[in-house]
Amino acid sequence: MSLPDGFLDELRTRLSIAQVVGRKVIWDPRKSNQGKGDMWAPCPFHQEKSASFHVDDQKGYYYCFGCHAKGDAISFVRETENVGFMEAVQILAGEAGMPMPQRDPEAQKKADRRTQLADVMEQAVQFFRLSLKTGPASEARDYLVGRGFNDTSLERWEIGFAPDGWQNLWDHLTAKGVSPDMMMDCGLAKPSSKGGKPYDTFRNRIMFPIRDGLGRAIAFGGRAMDPNDNAKYLNSPETVLFDKGRNLYNQKPAREAAGKGxxxxxxxxxxxxxxxxxxxxxxxxxxxxxxxxxxxxxxxxxxxxxxxxxxxxxxxxxxxxxxxxxxxxxxxxxxxxxxxxxxxxxxxxxxxxxxxxxxxxxxxxxxxxxxxxxxxRRETEGKVFDSPERKAALDKALRAKIQEIKDPSIRSHYGEEIKSLRWELFRQNRGGTAKSTYQPRGKWQPQGVPMASTKASVLGAGAAAEDHLRESVILATLISNPAILGQFESALERMICASSEHEAIRHALLRHVGDQPEVLRGNLVGELGPDTLEKLMSQSHVAITPAVRRAGDTEIAAACVAEELDKLGAKRGHAREIADAVEDLSGIADEGVTWRLSQAANAINGTGRGAQEDKTEFETGENGAKMKKDERSKFDALLDQIGFGKGDA
Incomplete structure (x- = not known):
């Protein structure tokens, strides 16, 4: 089966080879640069531990410096799926949402015709460039000089001129043996509505050739010299060669320049x-x-x-x-x-x-x-949010837009950023009308980090110590049970750490999601140093945690991490509610403030349950995890040690 000319180019354009290859390999985060599409991994074609397999997502190819395997997305699918060329194309076309073309015995003729059309377009480029040097183009040359062009830049950009007249290009190409239907199919001429000879599409315009990713001339853009022309800029109509929604002006040179940084x-x-x-x-x-x-x-x-x-x-x-x-x-x-x-x-x-x-x-x-x-900015600029209804409308509009994001991790980060922006807007306008005066933000205060005045208080110190304990248990459990790291990746990304040491460990864990259990700790030690991990794991409340002591029991580990994350998140959320309500007390006290304080207190009482209730839940666990009685007694001692006695919040 022959494929239509351009089908494979379109397929490669729609696909990211890094995504295709990424299903079969684990990228090395230390060598890879996702932002530049420069990805490295152990080679899937031969056994190795080092990352010598390179994927250049911008250029669309892979190469292994070990076994010298190389190719594009199609060849990768052929090799890894053990399928033929057309089967690989069909697999990738399905992923790209492109229907496979029907069998077409005329496909070669169509390919030949596209080549012929491209040749006609090149002839048109040369005609327009020569026309710019003639007498009728003097006004166009003056305009270009006024816009900063010189002879070198005119040549570099292949700027031309379409003379004023109905059949200048038509007559030129006809004299060179180009058929009328070829000119029409290139979009260079239009049929006359009065039954006369077709006429040139572009007349009295400065001409800009438009080339595709392979450098072939596929269309033109024309800038009118007549100020009374209805269309200041005019592009070629869509043709076999030109689809304006799937091409970019200056695409090939820009790709080369971007590849250089x-x-x-x-x-x-x-x-x-x-x-x-x-x-x-x-x-x-x-x-x-x-x-x-x-x-x-x-x-x-x-x-x-x-x-x-x-x-x-x-x-x-x-x-x-x-x-x-x-x-x-x-x-x-x-x-x-x-x-x-x-x-x-x-x-x-x-x-x-x-x-x-x-x-x-x-x-x-x-x-x-x-x-x-x-x-x-779009949803808030110039708007006034002086009522609950208007604030609710803002929340609804933003939620609807965020829900359009398919990637759950990005959707979560957008939600957190919007919360920060919303918090800042309404916090700045307490006691007055919340009117957006958008400015690009600098570094925001992370959510959940107490204000300086709060940190100085006894309550703040106790809260920070409790947070530190919970974070230690979460991080130590994940290090001891790397099999569940992927399960909690999103939650770990959102977790705000109370200390720089914990923040460093959190970042290191996120960089090594997917590492094999036997190599995870070695990688962490290599990045953080042995003292950091030893300090974390030697803390008494960490050392006696069942999920750390019985490393490998994923049920207990998952229950422990989920429980600690839930309590940590709920506690910080309630702290923000109380801070809000306390701040409101500086204004006029009303029923709303009293209600908010009562709701926050009720929520805290519901979350910070007594020790017995905590023990029972952890014993059975929402996911069915069990804890032995002798382990439970040690866990009771831990609860007493960190101040979670019966009835404590």
């Missing part, structure tokens, strides 16, 4: 791309007259894992940014997102670079804001 910048138009590239930002692309599509986002992520959307500083630019958010949210993955660099009001990237220089543009790129902050 440049940030991928997404601008709005041709002139922005050219201005930025000439100023040193070579990894710049633009959509082709449409809002950014899902396919274009996939293309961007193949080039760079976190492209920066640089939009004009006007209302239209902001609307375009908001459309990007709606398109991108369901597609987010770990290490794969977008950031936004918003231009000063009334300026585009071309204006900024030429008016203030490349340094001003670089400063905006360095301050590019994450998508979650722009989402918050």
């Amino acid at each position: 440049g940030d991928l910048i997404v601008a709005e138009g041709y002139m922005d791309v050219i201005a930025l590239s000439e100023a040193g930002f070579g990894a710049t692309v633009a959509p082709l007259g449409t809002a950014i599509t899902e396919d274009q986002l996939r293309l961007m992520w193949r080039i760079a894992r976190e492209p920066i959307i640089a939009l004009d500083g006007d209302t239209a630019g902001m609307r375009a940014a908001m459309r990007v958010i709606d398109t991108a949210l369901p597609m987010l993955e770990a290490g794969q997102s977008v950031r936004f660099a918003l231009m000063p009001e009334g300026m585009d990237p071309d204006d900024l670079v030429k008016g203030q220089g490349p340094g001003a543009m670089q400063a905006l790129l360095d301050q590019a804001i994450p998508m979650v902050q722009l989402l918050w």
